[in-house]
Amino acid sequence: xxxxxxxxxxxxxxxxxxxxxxEILANAAADTERYGLDDYFIVDxxxxxxxxxxxxxxxxxxxxxxxxxxxxQMMRNWPNAGRLALHNHSPGLTMQDxxxxxxxxxxxxxxxxxxxxxxxxxxxxxxxxxxxxxxxxQVVFPQPMLETGLHPQPQVATALLQAYNRWFTAEVLPREPxxxxxxxxxxxxxxxxxxxxxxxxxxxxxxxxxxxxQRHAGVHRNAYxxxxxxLEERGLPIGFHAGPNQADSMTSTMNRFLSAHSMSFxxxxxxxxxxxxxxxxxxxxxGLKTIWIESGLAWVPFMMQRLDHxxxxxxxxxxxxxxxxxxYIREMxxxxxxxxxxxxxxxxxxxxxxxxxNSLMYSSDWPHWDFDVPGKIAAIPFLDDHAKRNILGETARxxxxx
Amino acid sequence: xxxxxxRSFDVGASTDVPERGRLVVAIDAGARTVTVGVFRxxxxxxxxxxxxxxxxxxACQGRIVSRVRERLDAEQGSLGTVFxxxxxxxxxxxxxxxxxxxxxxxxxxxxxxxRPVAVAEEGGRxxxxx
Ligand code: FES
Numbered sequence: 215x216x217x218x219x220x221x222x223x224x225x226x227x228x229x230x231x232x233x234x235x236x237e238i239l240a241n242a243a244a245d246t247e248r249y250g251l252d253d254y255f256i257v258d259x260x261x262x263x264x265x266x267x268x269x270x271x272x273x274x275x276x277x278x279x280x281x282x283x284x285x286x287q288m289m290r291n292w293p294n295a296g297r298l299a300l301h302n303h304s305p306g307l308t309m310q311d312x313x314x315x316x317x318x319x320x321x322x323x324x325x326x327x328x329x330x331x332x333x334x335x336x337x338x339x340x341x342x343x344x345x346x347x348x349x350x351x352q353v354v355f356p357q358p359m360l361e362t363g364l365h366p367q368p369q370v371a372t373a374l375l376q377a378y379n380r381w382f383t384a385e386v387l388p389r390e391p392x393x394x395x396x397x398x399x400x401x402x403x404x405x406x407x408x409x410x411x412x413x414x415x416x417x418x419x420x421x422x423x424x425x426x427x428q429r430h431a432g433v434h435r436n437a438y439x440x441x442x443x444x445l446e447e448r449g450l451p452i453g454f455h456a457g458p459n460q461a462d463s464m465t466s467t468m469n470r471f472l473s474a475h476s477m478s479f480x481x482x483x484x485x486x487x488x489x490x491x492x493x494x495x496x497x498x499x500x501g502l503k504t505i506w507i508e509s510g511l512a513w514v515p516f517m518m519q520r521l522d523h524x525x526x527x528x529x530x531x532x533x534x535x536x537x538x539x540x541x542y543i544r545e546m547x548x549x550x551x552x553x554x555x556x557x558x559x560x561x562x563x564x565x566x567x568x569x570x571x572n573s574l575m576y577s578s579d580w581p582h583w584d585f586d587v588p589g590k591i592a593a594i595p596f597l598d599d600h601a602k603r604n605i606l607g608e609t610a611r612x613x614x615x616x
Numbered sequence: 617x618x619x620x621x622x623r624s625f626d627v628g629a630s631t632d633v634p635e636r637g638r639l640v641v642a643i644d645a646g647a648r649t650v651t652v653g654v655f656r657x658x659x660x661x662x663x664x665x666x667x668x669x670x671x672x673x674x675a676c677q678g679r680i681v682s683r684v685r686e687r688l689d690a691e692q693g694s695l696g697t698v699f700x701x702x703x704x705x706x707x708x709x710x711x712x713x714x715x716x717x718x719x720x721x722x723x724x725x726x727x728x729x730x731r732p733v734a735v736a737e738e739g740g741r742x743x744x745x746x
Contacts (some may be wrong), residue, residue, distance in 0.1 A: 215739070216626065217626055217627060221641050221642070222641060224640045227639070229674065229678060314679055316712045
């Protein structure tokens with residue numbers, strides 16, 4: 215007896231870090247067919263590549279010869295520094311893949327025949343993900359670089375961000391016009407932020423700038439006003455990209471990655487949004503488009519209610535405001551992932567509260583462990599097609615002028 | 617009214633599905649292709665469609681691992697985590713949803729469930745019915 219005709223044993227019985235992205239994501243094709251996603255303009259406003267794979271190349275873009283020498287000596291002499299020199303990458307993040315249960319988080323170690331060097335390989339991997347998920351344009355960010363706001367030496371963090379930005383604009387963006395980015399700002403140094411915008415704002419593929427949210431700077435400090443003015447004048451959005459922190463005053467009490475991840479990816483943006491709104495930054499720069507990235511959505515109605523509640527009693531603490539905090543919050547933009555969809559009624563009221571059809575932009579966060587496919591938006595039963603088209607791409611088209 | 621007739625397919629030999637192992641096959645069933653994972657736990661076979669209840673990921677191609685439990689002492693203090701060898705989980709590789717292989721259900725939220733597929737073993741062969 216033998217296997218019946220029409221039955222095929224899958225070549226990949228178990229998906230591992232070595233499986234091709236297109237195969238990992240093959241089931242996304244079912245959504246493409248079911249929802250006709252090929253007919254939608256899909257922009258993914260938050261995805262990642264692994265910059266540490268190209269770390270030795272990136273470090274050669276360090277401006278300062280002394281720091282470059284430090285980096286090269288570290289890579290030469292320290293057995294494990296080849297992909298980490300000068301970086302503050304936190305070892306706790308290796309818990310992200312849930313002990314090998316979610317392999318693509320740990321590595322995309324698949325074959326990429328013919329790719330020369332890290333940047334070329336990155337572009338190949340991004341193209342595979344876009345193809346598998348029917349994405350038209352993808353905004354690509356780094357990963358461990360998102361932690362540089364916690365670097366013990368802020369001047370090193372600034373230098374690393376500058377080197378990374380130069381590398382990304384020189385090596386990655388020119389290879390694929392469908393890749394876009396919002397470049398990280400060296401936020402510890404307001405002057406360097408201005409220089410960064412000046413240097414890269416007109417570079418093809420740069421569609422905005424990013425504050426990595428794990429940091430201890432008050433975003434309302436006067437030193438940042440020239441930066442916000444500059445971005446507003448140039449029509450470039452500012453994004454706040456959340457990140458993990460397992461060692462802040464609250465998460466350091468937590469014994470599970472789940473706990474620290476659930477909280478820290480949100481509390482960093484809660485902090486910045488509070489300073490942003492209560493200090494009236496939207497009143498000062500009404501044309502500055504603000505995007506909150508990778509904190510999910512469930513926190514936003516909480517912030518609206520909490521800040522309104524206190525504002526009504528303490529108007530003198532927020533004198534620049536001319537309307538309740540929730541109104542400003544509703545006028546800002548949000549990326550969708552990780553969209554907490556555990557209760558239909560709660561999700562529906564969240565989407566209504568934030569005016570999702572005009573403020574929400576789809577993001578995958580691929581290849582992270584809690585990524586979302588476009589089908590997740592298409593499947594929402596209480597949104598009409600117009601809203602879904604906006605969320606999947608049309609709002610991003612408007613916000614970024616794509 | 618349309619009626620679909622169930623059809624049974626030989627998908628492999630019994631030895632293709634070892635204890636705590638799997639066999640994942642794509643089956644052309646009329647107009648559509650269905651991918652099915654067949655698993656064996658304590659000698660019995662279980663089969664599910666390879667579509668996760670979460671976002672449709674390839675749940676049957678993920679890690680096979682025992683359920684993790686936490687032991688407590690008499691005072692309800694934690695003694696740490698252990699593998700429960702009496703429960704075999706299959707883990708969707710997209711985002712980690714775990715399913716008890718004997719029920720196809722998520723251990724914490726049973727309405728998240730894989731679609732079961734009928735499976736039988738006769739004469740050293742494995743047959744699934746769609
Ligand atoms: S699709 Fe399976 S865990 Fe999300």
